[in-house]
Amino acid sequence: GAGVSQSPRYKVAKRGQDVALRCDPISGHVSLFWYQQALGQGPEFLTYFQNEAQLDKSGLPSDRFFAERPEGSVSTLKIQRTQQEDSAVYLCASSLDWTVYGYTFGSGTRLTVV
Amino acid sequence: DQQVKQNSPSLSVQEGRISILNCDYTNSMFDYFLWYKKYPAEGPTFLISISSIKDKNEDGRFTVFLNKSAKHLSLHIVPSQPGDSAVYFCAASSGNAGNMLTFGGGTRLMVKP
Numbered sequence: 057g058a059g060v061s062q063s064p065r066y067k068v069a070k071r072g073q074d075v076a077l078r079c080d081p082i083s084g085h086v087s088l089f090w091y092q093q094a095l096g097q098g099p100e101f102l103t104y105f106q107n108e109a110q111l112d113k114s115g116l117p118s119d120r121f122f123a124e125r126p127e128g129s130v131s132t133l134k135i136q137r138t139q140q141e142d143s144a145v146y147l148c149a150s151s152l153d154w155t156v157y158g159y160t161f162g163s164g165t166r167l168t169v170v
Numbered sequence: 171d172q173q174v175k176q177n178s179p180s181l182s183v184q185e186g187r188i189s190i191l192n193c194d195y196t197n198s199m200f201d202y203f204l205w206y207k208k209y210p211a212e213g214p215t216f217l218i219s220i221s222s223i224k225d226k227n228e229d230g231r232f233t234v235f236l237n238k239s240a241k242h243l244s245l246h247i248v249p250s251q252p253g254d255s256a257v258y259f260c261a262a263s264s265g266n267a268g269n270m271l272t273f274g275g276g277t278r279l280m281v282k283p
Contacts, residue, residue, distance in 0.1 A: 060213070087269060089269070089270075089271075091273075096275070096276075097275055097276075098174075098176075098259050098261075098273030098274050098275045098276050099214070099259070099271075099273045100273070101270045101271065101272070104269055104270060112269075112270060114270075115270070147213055147214070149213070151269075158204050158206070158216025158217075158219060159216065159271070160216070161206075161213030161214045161215070162213050163211065163212050163213045164213055
């Protein structure tokens with residue numbers, strides 16, 4: 057596709073439920089990033105992939121968060137045993153050369169934990 | 171500890187005038203800076219960037235200025251248009267941190283017709 061596609065757009069989860077958020081990056085983009093954006097704040101870095109390799113996961117807030125990109129294209133962010141503080145918009149971005157073009161972000165998945 | 175700060179949560183400007191959005195940072199290791207624009211229910215869209223070896227970068231109506239000594243950057247939009255109304259985020263990166271961007275909290279710009 058022409059852009060970064062994320063699904064679902066909205067997800068309501070009961071506390072304690074596991075969720076999986078999907079990201080389809082732009083074809084050919086080597087780099088893929090996940091960010092978390094709480095209401096009224098800027099995006100915060102979660103993790104970074106180069107192809108299938110997860111090079112940085114320093115932003116993942118707890119071991120309940122797990123991300124993978126097994127074939128170097130589609131990525132999944134999984135949150136186990138969701139908590140209310142996990143409620144946020146989860147943004148995925150991909151890039152070819154981010155210093156020239158920046159990242160291209162998807163529209164995000166809004167997760168609400170009730 | 172916020173390393174990138176946008177101290178104005180909102181800004182209102184008349185159409186045709188200049189909009190100036192400001193951003194301050196604390197980490198002297200940051201060497202690359204970007205501005206993003208975000209409409210509701212959409213992801214941020216890349217606007218313009220600047221490397222720390224420059225003090226100005228221009229792209230059409232958008233100009234970014236970097237003052238390294240003051241650890242301050244600003245985005246100028248001239249002339250402002252109603253379609254520019256959005257939330258603007260500045261972001262910074264350092265070579266040591268790889269590709270991670272640190273974002274400010276955003277400034278909501280409203281351009282009045």
